[in-house]
Amino acid sequence: MSSTSERPLRADAQRNRGQILTAASQAFTKCGLEATLEGIAKDAGVGIGTLYRHFPTREALIEAAYRSELAAVCDAAPELLAELPPAEALRAWMDRFIDYMTRKLGMADALRAVIASGADPYAHSRDLLVGAIKPILDAGAASGDLRSDVTADDVLLSLSGVGLAASGRRDQADRLLDLLLDGLRYGA
Numbered sequence: 001m002s003s004t005s006e007r008p009l010r011a012d013a014q015r016n017r018g019q020i021l022t023a024a025s026q027a028f029t030k031c032g033l034e035a036t037l038e039g040i041a042k043d044a045g046v047g048i049g050t051l052y053r054h055f056p057t058r059e060a061l062i063e064a065a066y067r068s069e070l071a072a073v074c075d076a077a078p079e080l081l082a083e084l085p086p087a088e089a090l091r092a093w094m095d096r097f098i099d100y101m102t103r104k105l106g107m108a109d110a111l112r113a114v115i116a117s118g119a120d121p122y123a124h125s126r127d128l129l130v131g132a133i134k135p136i137l138d139a140g141a142a143s144g145d146l147r148s149d150v151t152a153d154d155v156l157l158s159l160s161g162v163g164l165a166a167s168g169r170r171d172q173a174d175r176l177l178d179l180l181l182d183g184l185r186y187g188a
Contacts, residue, residue, distance in 0.1 A: 017054050019044040024065040029106030033113060037061070059117045062110045066121045070128060073100040077132035086140035087185060093136060094159060094177045097129075098170070101163030129156050137184075146184050155184070 023043035027035035037058060041051040055061035073096050080089040104111070114121050130152045137155065140146025158180055166173035 013054075016044070016046050016050055020046060020051055020054055020061070021065050021068040024061050025069055025103060025107070028062060028065060028110040029103045032107070032109040035110070057117075059114045059119060062107070063114045063119055063121045066104065066107060066111060066114075069100050069103050070125055073097055074128050074132040077136055081136050081139055085145065086136055086143055087145040087181065090133075090136045090140060090146065090184070091177065091181050093133065094181070095174075097159050098163050098166070098173050098177065101160065102168060105163070105167075126153075126156070140184070147187055150184060155180075 020040065023040045024035075027040050027043065037051060038048055040061070041048045044051070051061070055064060073093075076096050077089075077093055080092045083089070084092060111121055133155055134152040137146060137150065137152055141148035159177075162173055162176045162180065166176060
């Protein structure tokens, strides 16, 4: 019943869905395929029937949890740009991206199960992420705070490399992000 082609969810159903996705993301990140749907429902504060009404299969839940994480990092970009100068917005978004990347890597086994079932949770990820970061880079170039010769795709690839290289070591990731931002400011 959570399909966009059907009537919108009631407020309590939206809240339940959000709680399930949060609990699922945490469980699949921490436990991978060992996470149980019963445990996720319990952590979300809902019954197993409520979980199945929203997500009829384990794979549907895993994919939705991943897409929820992706949406959160993408949706943060315009909010940060509205609140902060472009270079600061970019650095704050980089932090959120590393958090997203850490959760995605934690969910790797679960996401492989989704892919094995024939779905492609990553189908539009790159486009959405590039679309999220581009306005920040454009604003930074327009203000003179960031270089104008770097593409959003270049930054995304660099951030992905930082996420993989730091592999859960947040202090190292922070140093690498600062170094990347310095490079994006150089010659602006």
